[in-house]
Amino acid sequence: MSEELEAREIAAEQGYVDEVYVQLEASTRSAQALAAEGRNRGKLEHEGGLVERDAMVFQAAKRIAQLDAAHEGLVFGRLDLDPAIDPLPRYIGRIGVRNADRDVLLIDWRAPAAGVFYQATAATPSGVVRRRVLRSLHRTVIGVEDELLDQEIETDLPIVGEGALMAQLSRARDRSMHSIVATIQAEQDQAIRAPGKGVVSISGGPGTGKTVVALHRAAFLLYSDRRRYEGGGVLVVGPSGVFMRYIERVLPSLGETAVALRSLGEVVGGIRATRHDEPAVADVKGATKMAELLRRTARQHAPGAPTSFRISWRDETIVLDPGLLGRLRRQLMSQGRRNRQLPRVARTLLDAMWRQVTGERGRERGREAFDDDMLSHAGFVEFASAWWPPLDAPTVFGWLRDPEFLARVGEGVVSREDQVVLLKSWDGSAGPTIEDVPLLDELRYALGDVPQRTDDERDLDETGLLEGGVDLQELTTISEREYAPGGLAWSAPTHRIEDDGYAHVLIDEAQDLTPMQWRMVGRRGRAASWTIVGDPAQSSWPDAPEATAARAEALEGKELHEFHLSTNYRNSAEIYAFAAAYARRVGLDADLPDAVRRTGEEPQVVGPVDDLEAAVRESVTTISGRVEGTVGIVVPVARRSEVNAWLASWPEHADDAAGARAAVDSSVTPSGEDRIVVLTGLDTKGLEFDGIVVVSPQEIEDESATGRATLYVVLTRATQLLTTVS
Ligand SMILES: Nc1ncnc2c1ncn2[C@@H]1O[C@H](COP(=O)(O)OP(=O)(O)OP(=O)(O)O)[C@@H](O)[C@H]1O
Numbered sequence: 066m067s068e069e070l071e072a073r074e075i076a077a078e079q080g081y082v083d084e085v086y087v088q089l090e091a092s093t094r095s096a097q098a099l100a101a102e103g104r105n106r107g108k109l110e111h112e113g114g115l116v117e118r119d120a121m122v123f124q125a126a127k128r129i130a131q132l133d134a135a136h137e138g139l140v141f142g143r144l145d146l147d148p149a150i151d152p153l154p155r156y157i158g159r160i161g162v163r164n165a166d167r168d169v170l171l172i173d174w175r176a177p178a179a180g181v182f183y184q185a186t187a188a189t190p191s192g193v194v195r196r197r198v199l200r201s202l203h204r205t206v207i208g209v210e211d212e213l214l215d216q217e218i219e220t221d222l223p224i225v226g227e228g229a230l231m232a233q234l235s236r237a238r239d240r241s242m243h244s245i246v247a248t249i250q251a252e253q254d255q256a257i258r259a260p261g262k263g264v265v266s267i268s269g270g271p272g273t274g275k276t277v278v279a280l281h282r283a284a285f286l287l288y289s290d291r292r293r294y295e296g297g298g299v300l301v302v303g304p305s306g307v308f309m310r311y312i313e314r315v316l317p318s319l320g321e322t323a324v325a326l327r328s329l330g331e332v333v334g335g336i337r338a339t340r341h342d343e344p345a346v347a348d349v350k351g352a353t354k355m356a357e358l359l360r361r362t363a364r365q366h367a368p369g370a371p372t373s374f375r376i377s378w379r380d381e382t383i384v385l386d387p388g389l390l391g392r393l394r395r396q397l398m399s400q401g402r403r404n405r406q407l408p409r410v411a412r413t414l415l416d417a418m419w420r421q422v423t424g425e426r427g428r429e430r431g432r433e434a435f436d437d438d439m440l441s442h443a444g445f446v447e448f449a450s451a452w453w454p455p456l457d458a459p460t461v462f463g464w465l466r467d468p469e470f471l472a473r474v475g476e477g478v479v480s481r482e483d484q485v486v487l488l489k490s491w492d493g494s495a496g497p498t499i500e501d502v503p504l505l506d507e508l509r510y511a512l513g514d515v516p517q518r519t520d521d522e523r524d525l526d527e528t529g530l531l532e533g534g535v536d537l538q539e540l541t542t543i544s545e546r547e548y549a550p551g552g553l554a555w556s557a558p559t560h561r562i563e564d565d566g567y568a569h570v571l572i573d574e575a576q577d578l579t580p581m582q583w584r585m586v587g588r589r590g591r592a593a594s595w596t597i598v599g600d601p602a603q604s605s606w607p608d609a610p611e612a613t614a615a616r617a618e619a620l621e622g623k624e625l626h627e628f629h630l631s632t633n634y635r636n637s638a639e640i641y642a643f644a645a646a647y648a649r650r651v652g653l654d655a656d657l658p659d660a661v662r663r664t665g666e667e668p669q670v671v672g673p674v675d676d677l678e679a680a681v682r683e684s685v686t687t688i689s690g691r692v693e694g695t696v697g698i699v700v701p702v703a704r705r706s707e708v709n710a711w712l713a714s715w716p717e718h719a720d721d722a723a724g725a726r727a728a729v730d731s732s733v734t735p736s737g738e739d740r741i742v743v744l745t746g747l748d749t750k751g752l753e754f755d756g757i758v759v760v761s762p763q764e765i766e767d768e769s770a771t772g773r774a775t776l777y778v779v780l781t782r783a784t785q786l787l788t789t790v791s
Pocket of ligand 1: 230233234243245248249250253269270271272273274275276277278600603634635750751752753781
């Protein structure tokens with residue numbers, strides 16, 4: 066095929082692309098003008114429809130501006146159909162664009178009319194004669210890749226390029242994931258466009274596009290029902306902060322910003338955890354039994370709170386002894402969550418105290434006078450506030466640091482050995498770990514939010530009309546004033562439980578969620594539709610049945626729609642064959658996809674060697690010299706600092722590994738823009754690199770109960786070159 070022909074085709078496409086950009090700029094300008102006008106008009110008129118339209122116009126302008134800034138092509142696809150269906154070509158892009166006459170210049174990739182771009186095959190061409198993918202750099206078309214689909218129809222359309230998919234797959238990997246919008250494959254498209262009902266579960270082996278498909282699905286859902294998903298919110302949960310940074314570019318490049326991207330340590334509002342516990346600790350904290358421990362904890366007498374109260378009134382002594390207070394506490398708890406009972410506390414105490422008033426003088430004065438006297442008695446108010454203070458999750462979580470408290474509450478729930486493991490992990494002042502976050506959330510729910518008074522109630526209060534309300538509410542207010550969250554090491558969540566829910570919840574790397582994490586995300590998606598992606602063979606949670614049960618509970622009552630992806634687009638065929646052979650050898654029940662791209666580069670197995678550092682250095686130097694993109698050095702947890710120190714000391718990699726120097730003494734994963742990074746096996750979840758050097762694979766396998774699955778994950782991270790060094 067001649068270069069001349071290709072150049073001619075590219076020039077023709079450039080002409081069309083330029084026209085689209087001109088139109089896009091014109092619409093941006095008019096949208097902005099309209100939005101500005103709308104804002105002015107909104108000040109005068111208060112008609113809902115107008116305001117909404119203005120908001121939409123403004124939104125559109127914002128999106129167009131974003132797209133303008135996007136580095137990848139706005140126009141990426143062209144369909145030439147059977148002339149009997151449509152004699153004109155149709156162009157597909159990241160958003161829809163119309164010209165001044167309202168003719169469609171560009172079809173949004175998510176619109177039904179664009180579906181055929183992804184679904185048509187040579188076997189079922191659906192009227193498509195030629196499918197063309199335009200490759201662009203900024204606004205410049207740099208290549209076209211064609212496929213002839215309907216061989217039956219006679220055509221003189223030229224066919225250029227070697228296939229868009231292969232071109233896309235061979236590109237060097239940088240620090241972030243890219244949109245695959247131009248090359249979505251048919252089986253992926255089906256999962257992306259599945260209706261937003263119930264649970265869409267997407268499974269598939271390594272590199273099959275589960276993550277990238279899930280993100281395109283989020284964009285599709287927003288397009289298909291913007292009101293519902295933008296209003297209710299879309300939550301995307303991934304394993305780690307590094308992973309979230311890796312994927313965060315995809316949705317904005319598709320024009321979507323209305324999505325909450327959260328790592329598992331950030332799901333609960335007001336808490337942000339980035340540190341993992343060691344596997345043995347994580348296994349205890351993730352287990353379902355923790356829910357019972359926390360439920361019990363939330364019901365305990367607050368340590369340090371008064372256990373009895375005594376007061377004289379009209380010649381009588383009234384006593385609230387520990388036994389009676391215990392009964393009252395249980396009575397209040399039986400009516401709902403602890404904090405929700407705050408408005409009932411005073412009334413409950415007063416009822417119990419009034420029953421002790423038997424003398425004539427007191428009875429004659431009457432109940433109302435009794436209540437008034439008590440509620441204006443500083444001693445009583447102070448006691449009631451201290452006995453039933455508003456509690457937040459971090460405070461109650463802190464109670465568990467006391468070995469005696471934990472032993473008492475944990476009796477029959479958490480073994481002695483597990484208690485030791487927990488106490489050790491909570492010793493010290495470091496903030497919560499990623500594994501603590503679901504526990505804090507569990508407590509938030511067990512405690513409930515402190516009731517907030519409405520403005521109406523407050524107004525009534527001031528006039529004193531709310532029956533029994535003035536003083537009871539005042540009581541709450543006093544204790545609230547005493548309560549000073551500023552003194553806590555962990556900041557109290559600001560979000561209220563009622564604000565936790567989303568319209569759609571999307572979980573990536575779902576195979577790794579612990580039962581407690583399933584409970585946490587489940588609470589955010591009670592009324593939501595879900596997308597869940599994962600690969601059980603890559604799981605690092607040891608108790609699969611327990612996690613399955615927790616997942617079923619989180620999704621209870623929702624209809625399940627399953628999709629399976631079968632092609633590995635990440636690894637070269639050589640690398641994946643090596644990883645798959647490992648999975649078979651160690652007996653992982655793995656879903657083995659087909660890898661389609663051959664490079665002729667077999668993985669290298671180096672060792673055993675005497676000088677590990679020298680051998681690793683040589684491998685890293687070789688690989689980084691041969692690939693253009695990123696290189697990962699994957700190490701056992703215990704060797705992370707050591708290998709970071711090696712890397713930091715190799716002068717030939719000084720430019721590529723600044724993060725290694727920063728990470729020498731800490732356990733933090735480097736997050737910079739370095740080309741070469743050191744990671745543990747678990748850190749690599751969901752990520753990919755052009756080259757991978759695995760240091761001491763056997764140690765990675767041996768370091769946790771699910772080490773084989775972790776090593777399998779590691780072996781499936783490289784796109785081009787893989788070396789193991791032992
Ligand atoms: N249709 C496609 N066109 C181009 N690239 C694709 C396509 N599908 C997937 N890829 C690429 O394949 C790589 C793997 O995709 P992704 O990370 O989503 O897979 P995954 O199934 O989540 O993998 P794992 O379970 O191993 O983490 C990414 O680089 C992605 O861009």
